[in-house]
Structure formats: C-alpha cells, structure tokens
Amino acid sequence: MDNMLHHTAPMASMPRGRAKIEHFIPEEGVCTKEIDFIVDNGSIDYVNFSGGCEGNLKAIAAMIEGMNVDFVLDRFSGITCGSKSTSCVDQFCHALQAYKDKHRA
Secondary structure, three states, X not given: OOOOOXXXXXXXXXXXXXXXXXXXXXXXXXXXXXXXXXXXXXXEEEEEEEOOOHHHHHHHHHHHOOOEHHHHHHHHOOOOOOOOOOOHHHHHHHHHHHHHHHHOO
C-alpha cells in the first residue's frame, strides 16, 4: 500500500471553484512531510497528510473534515507524539493558524 497518500478524496468530490488548496510543509521531526487542505467558509472541506501513520492520519482527516477551523484549533493544538514537542495533527493546527493569520486582513 502506498504510504505517501493517506486521505485522498476523488477529484469529483473535491470542492470546485470555492477555495484553493493550501499547501503546508511541517517542521522537521514529524512523520508527515506535507499537508494539503481546503478551508471554505470557516470549515475544513478537505485535508490530505502525505507521509506518517496511514491509518491514524486517515482517521484524523475523516474526523476533522467538515469541522470549524476554530474548533479544530482548540481541540488539537499542542498534541504531542511520543517524546516529540509536536505531532502531525499539531502541525496541521500550525497550518490552520497560519491560514487564519493570512486571511484575517
């Protein structure tokens, strides 16, 4: 099984014409190497983790799609993985916060 694609929505189900895909490179030390996501109207429409624990990241992506960005930030920010100071989902929260900061203006 390809361990690089963890939650890939078929192109037919990808939102069209609403919001662009955001691309985020997490910091060194987490298993996920790239995170792509779409935020539309304050909610997460799509998220794809590349690299990392396939089953866990598929489950996280399925759980958070459709959730409000602020809820996800509140619930998942600061979660660590083992002895690391961050985790894949915490890095996604960093991506969401950067997105919010960029679109606040």
